[in-house]
Amino acid sequence: xxxxxxxxxxxxxxxxxxxxxxxxxxxxxxxxxxxxxxxxxxxxxxxxxxxxxxxxxxxxxxxxxxxxxxxxxxxxxxxxxxxxxxxxxxxxxxxxxxxxxxxxxxxxxxxxxxxxxxxxxxxxxxxxxxxxxxxxxxxxxxxxxxxxxxxxxxxxxxxxxxxxxxxxxxxxxxxxxxxxxxxxxxxxxxxxxxxxxxxxxxxxxxxxxxxxxxxxxxxxxxxxxxxxxxxxxxxxxxxxxxxxxx
Numbered sequence: 001x002x003x004x005x006x007x008x009x010x011x012x013x014x015x016x017x018x019x020x021x022x023x024x025x026x027x028x029x030x031x032x033x034x035x036x037x038x039x040x041x042x043x044x045x046x047x048x049x050x051x052x053x054x055x056x057x058x059x060x061x062x063x064x065x066x067x068x069x070x071x072x073x074x075x076x077x078x079x080x081x082x083x084x085x086x087x088x089x090x091x092x093x094x095x096x097x098x099x100x101x102x103x104x105x106x107x108x109x110x111x112x113x114x115x116x117x118x119x120x121x122x123x124x125x126x127x128x129x130x131x132x133x134x135x136x137x138x139x140x141x142x143x144x145x146x147x148x149x150x151x152x153x154x155x156x157x158x159x160x161x162x163x164x165x166x167x168x169x170x171x172x173x174x175x176x177x178x179x180x181x182x183x184x185x186x187x188x189x190x191x192x193x194x195x196x197x198x199x200x201x202x203x204x205x206x207x208x209x210x211x212x213x214x215x216x217x218x219x220x221x222x223x224x225x226x227x228x229x230x231x232x233x234x235x236x237x238x239x240x241x242x243x244x245x246x
Contacts, residue, residue, distance in 0.1 A: 045185040049176075052192040056199050060220055063203030067213050074154025075217075077145050078162065081134060082224075085127050085170050092119045093177025100181025109244040116178040116235060123174040128167025135163040154213065161217040165224045172228030175235055184240030191230035199223040 064075045096119040103112035138156040179188045202219025235241045
């Protein structure tokens with residue numbers, strides 16, 4: 001179903017472009033490595049960033065799996081909600097990428113920062129409402145998927161620990177997309193891998209020291225917070241965002 005739906009969307013968008021409705025004229029162009037460099041400066045690092053996100057999920061899944069199938073199911077139910085926040089952040093962040101890029105190109109750095117903060121604030125509020133709501137009332141999410149008491153209890157544990165920082169994570173993800181407009185993505189990607197190292201470190205320590213599942217969930221929560229706090233510090237102090245202040 002996912003393959004079919006994505007395929008249909010791709011066909012529709014292609015017809016829009018070829019039909020001229022997207023105001024883009026497709027015609028042969030001479031190959032240019034300069035264009036490839038410009039694309040990969042952001043897109044290439046974006047691929048590396050996505051790899052870091054995947055590695056984090058794999059690491060957490062592996063460490064949670066030590067506690068059995070019920071633990072995996074409970075964690076899986078809780079973390080699925082977390083993944084639904086990424087498209088929300090992307091929806092706002094994609095607009096910020098264009099807006100920030102245009103203002104950077106025009107030398108309007110202060111305006112670019114204002115736009116980024118506004119977009120991140122919107123996402124922060126929306127994802128905070130979601131996170132706090134499910135942390136206080138986990139049943140509004142879990143009741144739809146399981147009646148197994150052990151799976152349910154583990155899902156509750158995860159949401160109570162991780163969901164309160166969904167707002168920080170959502171706002172940070174939005175600032176990540178906004179940073180793409182600056183053309184400088186090394187620091188945002190480093191932040192993603194810092195999250196991976198922290199989460200993996202908690203999981204590894206838990207395996208060695210025989211910590212309980214709650215400790216791993218605390219590591220996940222800390223990792224989510226690192227994304228948000230790190231991206232905020234990047235905008236506040238990072239050289240890419242502060243040309244006019246250096």
